[in-house]
Amino acid sequence: MRGRRTITLSGRRVARAAAVLAAACLLTGLAVAPASVDQPGVDLQAWIHGTSVSSFEPVILSPDENVPITVQVTNHTGTPLPITSVRLFGRVVGLTLFSYPVTVDLQVPPGSAESQSFAVDLSDLDRRAIGLIPATLQLLGPQPGTIVERSFPVEVQGSLASTYGVFGGVALLATLLLTVLLLVGLATGRLEDNRWGRAMEFLVPGIGLGLSLTIALSAVDAVEPSPGHALTLVTLTGIAAAFLGYVSPGRLAPDWDGAGLFQPSSGPAAPAASPPAGATAAATAGTTLATAPARDRSAAVTAASQDVYSRAAVVDWAVVEPHPGGPDWASLASDAGGSDWAGEQPLPEAAGTAEPTS
Numbered sequence: 001m002r003g004r005r006t007i008t009l010s011g012r013r014v015a016r017a018a019a020v021l022a023a024a025c026l027l028t029g030l031a032v033a034p035a036s037v038d039q040p041g042v043d044l045q046a047w048i049h050g051t052s053v054s055s056f057e058p059v060i061l062s063p064d065e066n067v068p069i070t071v072q073v074t075n076h077t078g079t080p081l082p083i084t085s086v087r088l089f090g091r092v093v094g095l096t097l098f099s100y101p102v103t104v105d106l107q108v109p110p111g112s113a114e115s116q117s118f119a120v121d122l123s124d125l126d127r128r129a130i131g132l133i134p135a136t137l138q139l140l141g142p143q144p145g146t147i148v149e150r151s152f153p154v155e156v157q158g159s160l161a162s163t164y165g166v167f168g169g170v171a172l173l174a175t176l177l178l179t180v181l182l183l184v185g186l187a188t189g190r191l192e193d194n195r196w197g198r199a200m201e202f203l204v205p206g207i208g209l210g211l212s213l214t215i216a217l218s219a220v221d222a223v224e225p226s227p228g229h230a231l232t233l234v235t236l237t238g239i240a241a242a243f244l245g246y247v248s249p250g251r252l253a254p255d256w257d258g259a260g261l262f263q264p265s266s267g268p269a270a271p272a273a274s275p276p277a278g279a280t281a282a283a284t285a286g287t288t289l290a291t292a293p294a295r296d297r298s299a300a301v302t303a304a305s306q307d308v309y310s311r312a313a314v315v316d317w318a319v320v321e322p323h324p325g326g327p328d329w330a331s332l333a334s335d336a337g338g339s340d341w342a343g344e345q346p347l348p349e350a351a352g353t354a355e356p357t358s
Contacts, residue, residue, distance in 0.1 A: 040077075041077040042076065043148070044073055044139060046069065047069070053150050058154055058224075061157065063124065064126075065122060069118055071137075072114070073106065073114055074108075076111065083104055083141060085103050085104060086138065088102075088136075088137050089136055090129060090134060095167065104116055125156060130158035132218045134225065165219065168216060172208075175208030175211075178208065182201060186248055189249070193250045194250075198245040199243070202244055206237045209241070210234030
């Protein structure tokens, strides 16, 4: 039994560590937003569907159409600025939902501004995202790295069966499953004894709840899941859940019910009837003998007689009937030492004592 308990604790510790690690990775992905790497002296203005990306209004993106994009680049440096590609992508909680690169050929002389228009095919956008999504428009050159970029919200008219919708559904189902398991453990008194351990167990579904709310609110065009908004919501729900786990009751203390069984404490137990003299010793020896092979029956009888009083507290008071082919239980109780389990009174001398048969 001790070995089994050690394995259970180790499993819970491993599961808790994995959950905390996953939560830390999620929070890190939310907190660490990609920093702007604009080259100094370069300015970008862009329009999608005629809407400036610098405005606070979300840009509407619909699938099955070519979206017109116009970029205007101003070069304030003293060297020519070549632009070879433009990339439009959307990312939520570190997950890139869509990315559309377009090859262009734009040369911007020093101290001047150049513009170019092109179209982006969004035919598969409905399978990638839905709702408000933080998007970024990047300008790339022949050398690795981003020349200039602009971030703005887009309203994707996609489907709930998209990658983003499925991801939100999986996060919600996992959160509900963990919550149900915690509620069952709370109702049955099987939560972690340590308060901080319970807080860690509640932290994971709390973070899952914040993530699910973030995706749900963005899917209905209510809140843009920017890193700041998502991190705030996930942090608040995680802290609230951890606090609930910290103050929740742990494992219930066992109570001896008088019948040899441990049960959760539910009030004073009725006094148990005293067992008949010699019945406990006989029952214990009978149990040991019944489970022993036939060739080792004599050894089993001897071992049971030596251990009869040490195990008398964990057996029922029922009198065991004689095992077919076995010894007389009264003889076994008489050979056990002649003392009762509680009063240390001599056991009544059994009649018809017989030696055990193999």
